[in-house]
Amino acid sequence: AQRVTQPEKLLSVFKGAPVELKCNYSYSGSPELFWYVQYSRQRLQLLLRHISRESIKGFTADLNKGETSFHLKKPFAQEEDSAMYYCALRAPQTIIQGAQKLVFGQGTRLTINP
Amino acid sequence: DSGVTQTPKHLITATGQRVTLRCSPRSGDLSVYWYQQSLDQGLQFLIQYYNGEERAKGNILERFSAQQFPDLHSELNLSSLELGDSALYFCASSVDLGRTDTQYFGPGTRLTVL
Numbered sequence: 711a712q713r714v715t716q717p718e719k720l721l722s723v724f725k726g727a728p729v730e731l732k733c734n735y736s737y738s739g740s741p742e743l744f745w746y747v748q749y750s751r752q753r754l755q756l757l758l759r760h761i762s763r764e765s766i767k768g769f770t771a772d773l774n775k776g777e778t779s780f781h782l783k784k785p786f787a788q789e790e791d792s793a794m795y796y797c798a799l800r801a802p803q804t805i806i807q808g809a810q811k812l813v814f815g816q817g818t819r820l821t822i823n824p
Numbered sequence: 825d826s827g828v829t830q831t832p833k834h835l836i837t838a839t840g841q842r843v844t845l846r847c848s849p850r851s852g853d854l855s856v857y858w859y860q861q862s863l864d865q866g867l868q869f870l871i872q873y874y875n876g877e878e879r880a881k882g883n884i885l886e887r888f889s890a891q892q893f894p895d896l897h898s899e900l901n902l903s904s905l906e907l908g909d910s911a912l913y914f915c916a917s918s919v920d921l922g923r924t925d926t927q928y929f930g931p932g933t934r935l936t937v938l
Contacts, residue, residue, distance in 0.1 A: 746929075753828075754867075754914065754929040796867060810855060810918060810925055811880050814867040 712737050714799050716815035723787050724823050731782040731818050733771075733797030741799045743773055743780040744812065748794040757782075757795070767791070787822045794819050827851065828917050828930035836936045842903040845933045849896055849917030855879070856898040857918075857927060858890055862911040873898055874920060902935070910937045 713736040723729055735741060745757040758766045760773040760780060771782045780797060798812040827850035837843055849856050858870040860883075869882035873892035884890075887905075892898045902909060912934050916927040 753931045754916075756926055756928075759926075810920065810927070811857065811869040811872060811882055812859075812927060813869065814859075816866040 712741070712799055712801055712813045714797050714813055714815035716795075716797055716818050718818045719816065720819050720821070722821045722823060725789055726786050729782075729784045729787045729791065729820065729822075731795050731797075731820065733780045733782065733815060735778050735780065735797075735799050737778075737799060737801060739801065740775070741801055743771070744798040744800070745769070745771055745780075745782050746796040746798055746814075748796070748817075750793070754796070789822045789824060792820060792822045828915060828928050830913075830915050830930040830933050832933060833931065834934045834936070836938065837905060838938055839905055839907060841905050841937075842901065843905065843935065845900040845902070845913055845915075845935070847898045847900070847915030847917075847930060849898070849915075850928055853917035853919050853928070854896065855918045855920040855925075856892055856896070857916040858884075858898070858900050859914040859916065860911045861914060861932070862908075865911075867914070870900070905937045907937050910935055 715734045743760045746754050747757045748754045769784045794817050796817045797815040829848045831846045854875045857872045861867045870884040871890050872880040876892050887903050890900045912932045914932045915930045918925045918927045
């Protein structure tokens with residue numbers, strides 16, 4: 711079964727402090743992992759994906775297959791980072807079948823305090 | 825702006841009623857996905873259509889149905905509504921390019937069942 715777990719519903723840090731949003735997944739193969747962000751009153755948007763190995767808005771995430779984790783990190787939080795963050799998984803075999811569904815975690819609401 | 829549009833923005837109706845939610849994908853995107861976001865279940869995949877045909881089904885109730893039309897817009901029909909159907913319904917679209925595919929989300933339709 712495919713499952714994504716974000717253990718923290720709420721996370722609050724001070725501006726300038728490091729941020730780490732945790733994501734653990736359950737999947738027997740090699741999944742594709744994503745982080746989506748939803749700013750207040752805005753739509754869900756892709757922040758980054760593990761296959762790109764890119765850094766967006768200072769955020770990075772490394773896929774750790776041994777720990778089945780894909781934690782999102784930023785060394786210095788900014789107030790504009792306050793948002794809802796969702797970790798999502800896509801199973802490669804579903805791509806072969808033509809199905810592209812994303813399995814989302816419950817989300818973490820990140821608040822950056824001034 | 826990702827280009828995915830959804831109408832209406834808000835919908836308030838009574839139990840037992842039937843509603844239709846509409847989604848227009850980004851220009852050129854052949855796949856449309858429907859997700860339900862509720863407080864207790866989080867963001868859950870409902871169904872995917874690709875170029876008019878159903879591709880994948882998730883946790884979609886039998887009271888719910890969807891279709892994708894020749895112009896690629898999609899409608900999600902919810903019938904015999906219950907209080908528990910109150911949620912934010914998102915539509916997403918993608919080109920469907922395998923591993924590099926990205927789902928772009930619409931702003932959502934907030935359904936309130938009274």
